[in-house]
């Protein structure tokens with residue numbers, strides 16, 4: 001065996017640089033780069049190694065570990081899980097700062113390689129700076145926080161463990177069914193230790209996402225159900241996008257005249273204009289999609305986790321005989337809701353279903369009618385009117401009219417995702433990037449950077465509330481420094497607007513969500529000068545006060561060569577009433593507030609529609 005003497009850090013960097021992916025016949029690096037914030041726990045070990053591999057594995061410097069991990073995750077989502085990034089940190093706070101992002105990647109089934117530094121394996125200098133000592137067990141250390149939020153977890157306490165650990169990490173990163181974050185903790189002493197590694201380990205290795213076809217029995221059962229369905233509905237989830245199954249989805253839907261509803265992750269599988277696209281489904285869905293969902297006797301769920309926002313907390317599919325055919329690459333998801341599982345890659349599964357089914361007219365006419373109604377609602381709620389402050393919907397309407405077909409929008413938390421799900425008119429498939437598995441405040445700007453890195457020829461619009469912006473905005477500066485232009489639309493409604501509305505509906509009061517006094521100004525000055533803040537980080541910034549000015553600001557931002565922040569005040573009290581569905585948020589069983597009895601009665605009656613057997 002030919003060997004090469006390398007440190008653990010050097011071997012890791014070389015191995016990552018040697019991993020390739022086949023994307024439609026092109027061989028690309030699997031790791032487009034490494035986001036790194038160095039500290040004593042990785043600067044001399046893995047950091048030293050990364051400096052040697054810059055030509056094949058670029059390292060990027062960020063400002064916040066959680067944010068850089070969001071960037072890496074968004075990049076992977078935008079490449080539909082074909083390419084990804086690694087993130088390395090020091091020990092202690094640098095490492096645990098990434099735990100939230102690990103959870104986000106886990107929920108959304110997105111690949112990212114976490115390489116947190118870890119305290120000394122030899123324990124000689126213990127306790128070291130930033131080490132969390134555990135009096136009960138020396139084995140349980142801070143990085144164990146990553147365990148429940150990783151699809152693969154390891155700690156390298158001897159250099160040669162890399163030889164067997166790395167292929168396991170690559171397995172989860174490239175497996176459609178098991179996809180998620182892989183975490184390999186790197187004790188800081190081991191990173192610098194040398195070993196004679198087999199040379200073969202560093203030969204280029206090409207990965208290709210596995211396509212698993214359906215099982216004959218499961219397929220036959222699903223075909224029979226669909227063939228006999230009187231009111232079928234397709235729900236497109238993120239799996240459609242990750243499988244590149246858009247064409248097969250449209251083809252089956254058109255073949256059988258089945259309307260297609262979309263989850264947040266699946267929105268953009270079809271353009272808004274497609275005659276069978278009935279739009280977002282569930283809690284933030286359109287009336288068109290939700291009407292079909294309530295009546296459906298067979299729901300073909302494709303690549304979705306069937307989370308509460310999609311199923312209306314399990315109360316949306318009202319038809320007592322409704323069955324779900326659950327086409328999913330992961331058997332874990334395929335058995336949820338007493339579904340009829342069809343475990344398969346979405347593209348192959350949809351193709352097989354079409355081949356086995358006769359064409360029919362289906363619900364085309366009804367879909368057209370319901371779509372037309374929702375188009376009217378959209379027109380009404382997004383058009384300007386005379387109220388002093390615009391609604392989120394009106395801002396989105398103005399933006400939608402101003403963006404080009406290939407521009408990508410990015411959002412995650414606050415009131416905007418719900419409005420986007422209902423109202424955003426996707427012009428071209430793949431231009432709608434919502435992180436709604438974790439709906440993590442602070443994902444937006446950092447995530448936008450990852451999307452921009454993955455799709456450099458598109459303008460990337462980040463839609464963010466004032467709350468999310470204040471939580472995590474440091475990567476504005478990273479975007480400026482990296483020359484990765486973003487257009488950030490900051491909707492300032494003076495606090496946590498959507499939670500304040502939810503609070504009003506569930507408790508009858510407003511408490512601890514909006515800025516006190518309900519004002520954004522301190523006399524003449526804005527309470528928070530977002531324009532000055534964004535400018536201080538090197539971005540262009542302006543505040544607009546009318547929807548017409550917003551359109552011209554967007555034009556200026558599109559023409560600019562660096563990141564712009566456009567700030568607009570909005571009404572925190574308004575959201576689109578039309579469409580939507582109940583969401584299970586428990587109401588206090590006893591409360592002294594006026595209207596509490598009515599709220600509890602309404603909650604309890606909605607709760608009775610929840611199907612717990614499916």
Ligand SMILES: Cc1ncc(C[n+]2csc(CCOP(=O)(O)OP(=O)(O)O)c2C)c(N)n1
Nearest residue numbers: 414415439441465466467468495496497498
């Ligand atoms: C990290 C994180 N913390 C808390 C929440 C709960 N939460 C969801 S939306 C929201 C308020 C967001 O405020 P803002 O970004 O201003 O949007 P708005 O609701 O005003 O539209 C909060 C606190 C969350 N989703 N993520």
Ligand SMILES: [Mg+2]
Nearest residue numbers: 465466495497
């Ligand atoms: Mg807000």
